[in-house]
Amino acid sequence: MRAWDPDLVLLTGDVSEDASASSYARVAVRLGTLGAPVLALPGNHDDPEVMKQHFPLGPWDGPGVFELDPWLIMGLDSTGPGKISGVFSQHDLERFDASMRGSNSEHILVAxxxxxxxxxxxxxxxYALEEPERFLAYLDREKRVRxxxxxxxxxxFSSDRNGVSFLGAPSSVANSLPEKRKFTLDLAGPSCRWMELGDDGAVKTGVMQRV
Ligand SMILES: [Fe+2]
Structure with a gap:
């Protein structure tokens, strides 16, 4: 990641296994040495109340947003108390929609x-997002989502849905081989996804392994 020299680090959740303050502090300090802003959002293993103390930029009171002109990067909180799978309330979705509509950015990335x-x-x-069609309906209405x-x-994971790139990131701790019935350790080890967001809305992406 240091060699990549990112403009932004996007942490897509499960930053800690035990949601301890010390674990978030450790990650925040290490990532802080990259010199890039960090947009973090919580996963099912995280405690948003603890996490937000260490990652101020995130979906702690509505969507977390970061502008990288001409892009808007949005981080959403899809967690629910005590839930492993994801959930959005109607209120969550309406605030997400309002954030998109309130932006003048040409292109939008939603995380x-x-x-x-x-x-x-x-x-x-x-343990996917529950009732995904409710979320996808908002995406379908907003033509700037790339x-x-x-x-x-x-x-x-990567796929195309109606011209929008749908991208799953690997884990920076432990990965499974894809398309397995059970978690099957990928011996290639930790990795993360890089993205280049073009001025024209194109997304170049790939996976980098730990070196
Ligand atoms: Fe998770």
Whole structure:
């Protein structure tokens, strides 16, 4: 990541296993040395109340937003108390929609923790975003959305949905081989997704391994 010299680090959730303050502090300090802003959103293992103390830029009171002209990067909180799968209330979706409509950015990237489409891995598709069609309906109405990105699934995933890039990021801790019925450790180890967001709305992306 340091060699990549990112303009923004997007943390797509499950930043901590135990949601301890010390674990968030450790990640925040390490990422702070990159010199790039960090937009963080919570996953099912996180405690948003603790996490937000260490990652001020995030969906702590409505969507977390970061402008990278001509792009708007949005981070949403798809977690629910005590839930492994993802959930958005109607209020969440309306605030998401209002944030998009209130932006003048030409292109929008939407990030959340839970996959809004199946990733073909039954062990984690059991815990996808619930009622994804409610979320997808808002995406379909907003023609500036170019990319939807998530974590949670522990392997890289990419697909195209109506011209929008749908991207699952691998884990920076432990990954599974894709399309397995059970979690099957990928011995290639930790990795993360890089993205280049073009001025024309194009998204170039790939996966980088730990070196
Ligand atoms: Fe997760």
């Amino acid at each position: 959340l923790h839970h996959q809004p489409v199946p990733v073909n891995s039954p062990w984690i598709d059991r 990319c939807v990105a998530w974590g949670h699934v522990h392997h890289a």
